[in-house]
Amino acid sequence: MKRFADLSREEIETKRRLLTPTTTQKATTSAAKVFWDYLAEKGKPVSFEQYEKKELDAALSSFYIEARTKTGEIYKKKTSLDAVRYGINRHLKSSPQNKDFDILTDPSFASSNEMFKVAVREIKAQGKAAIIHHPPLSDIDRNKLYNSIYLSQATPTGLYNKVQFDTRYYFCRRGAENMHTMTKDTFEVKLDANTGRQYLYKKDELTKNNRDDSEGYSGFMPATGTHDCPVSTFLKYIEKLHPESERLWCYPRDSFHDEDTTWYTCKPVGKHGLQQFLPKLSKQCGLSQIYTNDSCNKCYCPPPS
CATH class of the missing domain: 1.10.443 (hpI Integrase; Chain A)
Known part of the structure; x- marks a missing residue:
């Protein structure tokens, strides 16, 4: 009898995924889908996971500034665009992509990160990031x-x-x-x-x-x-x-x-x-x-x- 277990790569990755909360997994998939949909609408290859850094940086640069909600409206809050950005990053780092770079901090993505800041300023300029006033309880x-x-x-x-x-x-x-x-x-x-x-x-x-x-x-x-x-x-x-x-x-x-x-x-x-x-x-x-x-x-x- 063998002392140690003999797990396949798929089994190991399944166990690794179980460490990530279901809500986080859903948010990650949802963010990746937004980017997939964007690339498809623009007539570009949707498999951004296969992009080289330079190509991915360029795609993200245009995506951040052109990203919209399902109804075609600009995001109302910076946090909404933040969630998509972080989700894409998690998707790239997760299995089976397992990318060893980070689109938030890697110098190769300086251009797209600068465009993200521009997108945030645009949200604020259009008043979409203003504080929402909630009605007082009568x-x-x-x-x-x-x-x-x-x-x-x-x-x-x-x-x-x-x-x-x-x-x-x-x-x-x-x-x-x-x-x-x-x-x-x-x-x-x-x-x-x-x-x-x-x-x-x-x-x-x-x-x-x-x-x-x-x-x-x-x-x-x-x-x-x-x-x-x-x-x-x-x-x-x-x-x-x-x-x-x-x-x-x-x-x-x-x-x-x-x-x-x-x-x-x-x-x-x-x-x-x-x-x-x-x-x-x-x-x-x-x-x-x-x-x-x-x-x-x-x-x-x-x-x-």
Whole structure:
């Protein structure tokens, strides 16, 4: 009996591909397809994987400046064109191409990288890269949310939704791209010396000295003394989180009892799940429109002095 396995090249490559997340593989294939479609429309050989560096650089130079969406429109954001560019690079490096060069950094692609910068400037010049203004959550829809079963404090899912909505409403200015990094220690409860009421604040806010906050957090969450007090529900949520997990946003258990000390699993909610928070709630609660997470917060709440 042989001691070591005898794998074919195909089997080895299959195992290598399994290391790459499915979403990344799809994004890579999608980016390559955009370039294939472009070359086909221009009457050029579509197998850009076989191009020499000089030929590929020239093709990419024209592609970046002429790239359009499926509807023939210029890309609305730099990140969209970025995704295509990075995807093409991954495609070239992956099996079976296995290219040993990088179209983002190799000096041989100086011309195409310069044209990419030109394309980005064109996007901005046409106003397509401007900040998208999201409609604020209306008072009617906000009340509808709070009165729905989906924000009920009596269930793990409802409590999770209630606390996350309150957190976004009081603290997050830009949809909170980094909510997935929050832990149980991200926020702390303090006592307002003037009113004697509790309030919640983000710990590192006091160390920022009013400088620009790249994470997009601001304000504080005051206790209201009502049945739906955001501070009280936050504290209840913290108590119900799994003791073996430090992450703040975790999935609810499949089943529970009111008296259970733990309502949540150790599995944290990922970026995608957090990004779909308010859009998903908008559909579930039948709101007047599908809101984005950026619609949660439209004002700055200064902390107590």
